[in-house]
Amino acid sequence: MVRKFLFSVVFALSSLMATNAWADITVLVPSGSEGDGLRAAAADYAKLKGTKVEIVQAPYSNVFEQAANAGQTKSGTFDIVLMDDPWIPFFAENAHLEDLTPYFKKAGLEGPDSDFLSKSLAVCRNPYNKGPYVCLPYVGNAQMFFYDAAKFKEAGVEAPKTWDDVLKAAKALSEKGGGRYFGYVFRGGQGNPVVADFMPIFWSYGADMFNGDRTKVTIDTPAGAAAMKTFMALRDVSPKGVESYNANEVGQALAAGTAASSINWPNWVATFEDPSQSKMVGKISYSPIPAGTKPGSSEIGHWTMGIMAAAKNKQEAFDFMLWATSPEQMKISAQRGNPPVRKSIFTDPSLTSQEKFRHYPVLMQAIEASTPRPRHPKWPEIENAFGIELSKAVAGTETPEEALKRSQAAVEEITGIK
Amino acid sequence: MTVSIGAKFGNSFERWFERHLRVLMLAPAMLVLLTLTIFPSIYMIVAAATRISPNPDLPWQFAGADNFLRLLTDEQFHVGLWNTLLFTVFAVGAEFLLGLGLALLLDRYIRRLNFLKTILMLPMMLPPVAVAITWKLIYEPQFGVLNEIMFRLGLPLQAWAGDVRLAMFSVIVADVWQWTPFMFLLMLAGLASLPDEPYEAAAIDGASAWRQFWDLTLPFLKPVIAIALLLRIMDALRLFDLVFILTGGGPADRTKTLSLYIYQVAYRFADPSYAAAISLFVLFTTVAFSTWFIKRMRLAD
Numbered sequence: 001m002v003r004k005f006l007f008s009v010v011f012a013l014s015s016l017m018a019t020n021a022w023a024d025i026t027v028l029v030p031s032g033s034e035g036d037g038l039r040a041a042a043a044d045y046a047k048l049k050g051t052k053v054e055i056v057q058a059p060y061s062n063v064f065e066q067a068a069n070a071g072q073t074k075s076g077t078f079d080i081v082l083m084d085d086p087w088i089p090f091f092a093e094n095a096h097l098e099d100l101t102p103y104f105k106k107a108g109l110e111g112p113d114s115d116f117l118s119k120s121l122a123v124c125r126n127p128y129n130k131g132p133y134v135c136l137p138y139v140g141n142a143q144m145f146f147y148d149a150a151k152f153k154e155a156g157v158e159a160p161k162t163w164d165d166v167l168k169a170a171k172a173l174s175e176k177g178g179g180r181y182f183g184y185v186f187r188g189g190q191g192n193p194v195v196a197d198f199m200p201i202f203w204s205y206g207a208d209m210f211n212g213d214r215t216k217v218t219i220d221t222p223a224g225a226a227a228m229k230t231f232m233a234l235r236d237v238s239p240k241g242v243e244s245y246n247a248n249e250v251g252q253a254l255a256a257g258t259a260a261s262s263i264n265w266p267n268w269v270a271t272f273e274d275p276s277q278s279k280m281v282g283k284i285s286y287s288p289i290p291a292g293t294k295p296g297s298s299e300i301g302h303w304t305m306g307i308m309a310a311a312k313n314k315q316e317a318f319d320f321m322l323w324a325t326s327p328e329q330m331k332i333s334a335q336r337g338n339p340p341v342r343k344s345i346f347t348d349p350s351l352t353s354q355e356k357f358r359h360y361p362v363l364m365q366a367i368e369a370s371t372p373r374p375r376h377p378k379w380p381e382i383e384n385a386f387g388i389e390l391s392k393a394v395a396g397t398e399t400p401e402e403a404l405k406r407s408q409a410a411v412e413e414i415t416g417i418k
Numbered sequence: 419m420t421v422s423i424g425a426k427f428g429n430s431f432e433r434w435f436e437r438h439l440r441v442l443m444l445a446p447a448m449l450v451l452l453t454l455t456i457f458p459s460i461y462m463i464v465a466a467a468t469r470i471s472p473n474p475d476l477p478w479q480f481a482g483a484d485n486f487l488r489l490l491t492d493e494q495f496h497v498g499l500w501n502t503l504l505f506t507v508f509a510v511g512a513e514f515l516l517g518l519g520l521a522l523l524l525d526r527y528i529r530r531l532n533f534l535k536t537i538l539m540l541p542m543m544l545p546p547v548a549v550a551i552t553w554k555l556i557y558e559p560q561f562g563v564l565n566e567i568m569f570r571l572g573l574p575l576q577a578w579a580g581d582v583r584l585a586m587f588s589v590i591v592a593d594v595w596q597w598t599p600f601m602f603l604l605m606l607a608g609l610a611s612l613p614d615e616p617y618e619a620a621a622i623d624g625a626s627a628w629r630q631f632w633d634l635t636l637p638f639l640k641p642v643i644a645i646a647l648l649l650r651i652m653d654a655l656r657l658f659d660l661v662f663i664l665t666g667g668g669p670a671d672r673t674k675t676l677s678l679y680i681y682q683v684a685y686r687f688a689d690p691s692y693a694a695a696i697s698l699f700v701l702f703t704t705v706a707f708s709t710w711f712i713k714r715m716r717l718a719d
Contacts, residue, residue, distance in 0.1 A: 061685075061686070064685075064686070065685040065686075068472065068685070068688050071472070071474065072472050072473075072474055072688070073474065074474045090472070090688070093473075094471070094472040094473040094474075094688075095473050095474065095475050096472075096474075179575065188580075188669070189666055189668060189669075190665075190666055190667055190668025190669055190670070190671070191666060191667075191668070239559060239560055240559050240575060240576070240577045240580075240581075241558075241559030241560070241576075241577030241578070241579075241580035241581065242580065243577060243580040243581065243582070243668065243669035243670075244577070244579050244580030244585075244665060244666075244668060244669060245580070249558070249560075252560075252561070253560060256560075256561070258560055310474075378687075380686045380687055380688075381686070381687045384682060384686065384687070388494075388668075388670070388671050391668050391669050391670050391671070392669075392670040392671070394669070394670075395581075395582040395668075395669040395670040395672075396582070397582050397670045398670075
């Protein structure tokens with residue numbers, strides 16, 4: 001009996017060891033290409049350095065929940081979290097993230113090197129672009145404007161530079177499409193999707209959620225109203241049902257050739273250029289976000305690596321992050337499908353000469369002209385409230401003016417800024 | 419001497435063991451109950467009466483009834499409550515009527531077609547996530563099968579789950595599709611247990627089929643109906659997975675249920691105290707309703 005028991009214990013322990021339960025570093029990553037890329041890098045790192053890196057993959061929203069839970073309970077479950085950049089103020093201001101300054105000093109560095117794009121580094125400092133580094137950028141996402149150049153040309157627009165150009169072409173194409181083809185499509189789903197597709201338009205009309213020193217909420221302004229007017233006009237030329245669309249539906253509409261243009265994330269390039277998933281291979285053009293009354297600005301959506309304050313192996317975690325964001329590794333990461341955050345990779349001729357990286361110059365331009373989502377620790381709550389009002393405006397259950405007014409009141413209530 | 423002490427100890431242990439056998443047998447179950455139910459419940463009450471910061475270095479602050487008072491003024495909570503009630507009334511109502519109708523049909527007229535019963539029960543066996551994804555694909559406005567049918571019939575295309583007027587209806591239809599078989603199964607079991615004699619007597623007295631249904635079948639089925647409705651109502655009040663996948667609570671908040679809102683508050687807004695207060699409200703409302711319903715239907719008798 002005792003022998004059986006001991007055997008079971010030994011068996012269970014060896015199974016745990018075999019499944020990497022005792023890893024040197026545990027990294028929480030999202031599902032999808034970003035997480036897959038870091039998983040592959042972790043396997044390379046383990047082979048090279050002998051450090052066991054365990055990757056825990058979870059759907060997008062669960063990454064935030066799991067990291068917040070680990071931070072709130074100081075569980076030390078994760079050493080590194082691959083975070084979406086709007087989460088950084090929440091994690092940093094609630095003492096969930098480690099300040100990286102002493103680690104850079106120990107490595108004999110002032111901070112990240114100058115090859116990183118300045119906008120990519122700015123999101124990793126808290127407060128934005130001023131405070132200490134609390135993470136390192138890993139995946140260089142920023143929205144781009146995708147459009148079918150041939151269709152736009154047919155509609156009398158060579159290359160859309162402004163939202164008026166987009167509207168002109170989209171209106172003509174939707175009218176001609178007879179309810180089966182549309183000039184524009186967007187993410188109208190309540191919450192994060194509709195906010196993500198509205199913000200670039202909002203910014204391109206000179207509007208913003210807060211004033212410079214964040215002492216006033218500035219949603220319900222003439223600039224905000226101008227942006228809303230364009231957004232509603234774009235809704236009118238979009239397919240029925242955009243009220244529930246997310247990035248997948250928008251991407252699929254373009255890949256299937258049922259819509260001519262949209263804002264989306266750069267990881268959709270791979271889908272558009274893949275003949276097994278797209279009818280539009282080689283037909284989609286990419287540009288920075290069109291201008292409104294002010295130059296267009298993309299929403300930045302970088303994936304960044306931060307060390308949890310309760311991490312068990314902080315130095316090893318930092319060493320891994322430094323290695324994974326080095327120019328050599330970033331090039332490998334780009335080849336695995338994740339946009340880089342380094343100038344040298346964006347301009348590397350061995351990459352840019354390939355068809356699948358032809359969007360890199362535009363993407364680098366988009367990142368450099370990007371704006372972060374309003375940096376506030378209560379951003380998830382703000383985004384939810386703003387997303388509800390925008391969703392109501394898109395669905396037509398309240399007027400655009402009411403939506404702006406109610407958004408203003410909701411954000412004032414959440415932030416306490418009156 | 420040693421042997422006798424050992425024997426004495428053995429005997430007293432045996433007596434103690436026999437005396438406490440019932441308690442010992444219950445202990446594992448009690449331990450599980452304590453860990454999984456009682457401790458979380460107490461923790462939830464404590465959390466609802468405090469203010470928990472996402473910052474682990476800040477202490478919990480006593481909030482008294484603040485979190486509960488917030489329920490009175492929180493517009494999103496009111497929307498969630500209204501949507502949950504709307505969904506419960508229409509979804510459970512439709513499931514009951516359809517389940518009863520199908521059970522009567524199959525019990526009376528097509529009793530021999532057993533494979534039909536199996537097919538009708540299939541949706542109930544699917545995980546709710548799979549059901550939600552299936553209906554999401556069916557409702558998809560551009561590529562979905564429903565709009566393809568509408569288009570071929572020359573009918574106007576609809577946005578279904580993306581349309582404010584149809585979103586709640588779309589969620590209800592998906593739920594009815596999945597849970598009608600549950601009602602059907604319970605009603606069928608109830609019908610199978612009905613005695614034949616009263617029906618024979620009623621037939622001799624010339625009672626019509628409708629009269630027999632109204633005066634015999636329904637009163638006989640009352641306990642089964644009550645249990646079925648109670649189980650489904652309690653389940654419908656907790657609706658989460660279907661709306662989470664199908665609509666995310668939109669468009670324009672039209673399908674946001676209380677469970678979805680609790681999830682958002684707890685995990686997206688990192689406010690476990692307020693989420694605990696809403697959860698307690700749902701718990702006590704469900705308990706109060708169930709107690710009233712059981713009394714009203716005289717199920718205890």
